[in-house]
Amino acid sequence: MFDELCPSSLNPIRFGDKWAALIIRCLEHGPRRFSELRVPLSRVTPKVLTQSLRSLERDGLIKRTVYAEAAPHVEYELTPLGRSMLEPMAVACAWAEQHWDELLDARESYDHATRRDHAG
Numbered sequence: 744m745f746d747e748l749c750p751s752s753l754n755p756i757r758f759g760d761k762w763a764a765l766i767i768r769c770l771e772h773g774p775r776r777f778s779e780l781r782v783p784l785s786r787v788t789p790k791v792l793t794q795s796l797r798s799l800e801r802d803g804l805i806k807r808t809v810y811a812e813a814a815p816h817v818e819y820e821l822t823p824l825g826r827s828m829l830e831p832m833a834v835a836c837a838w839a840e841q842h843w844d845e846l847l848d849a850r851e852s853y854d855h856a857t858r859r860d861h862a863g
Contacts, residue, residue, distance in 0.1 A: 762787050762795045763804075767821065767828055770805060774820035804828065 762784065769780050777792070784792060796819060799805040804825035808818050821829075839846065 760795050760798060762791065763799055764828075764832055766792075766795055766799060767804065767825055767832065770819060770821045770825070771829060774808070774818040776816055776818055780819065799825070 765784060765787075766780065769775060769783055777789075777796075780792065780796075781787075781789070787795070796805065796807070800807050800819075803822055805819050806822050808820070810816050810818070
């Protein structure tokens, strides 16, 4: 899912921002620190990741917990509402995977026609 060429990147069903679904999938198996999210989400700049996390927190999909210990840190985790997104996201990803070739063909055809129309 995190590969740039994965069918999920073609997923026509979006909520939140461009990275929201990937962040939710990263948190599927439990809380993670910001630095841990940066590994699978290496294509996302730290600034954009921070904005996306704030947006997901605002929407009630993730919870941010600050640990004020000797080595302070912050963890992000899915709320029950955020966890409820996992099943519909899995269905959307399966649909995109099933229709991968059709989606690519449609985009290629559109881009080709658009270039031709703008050239003339």
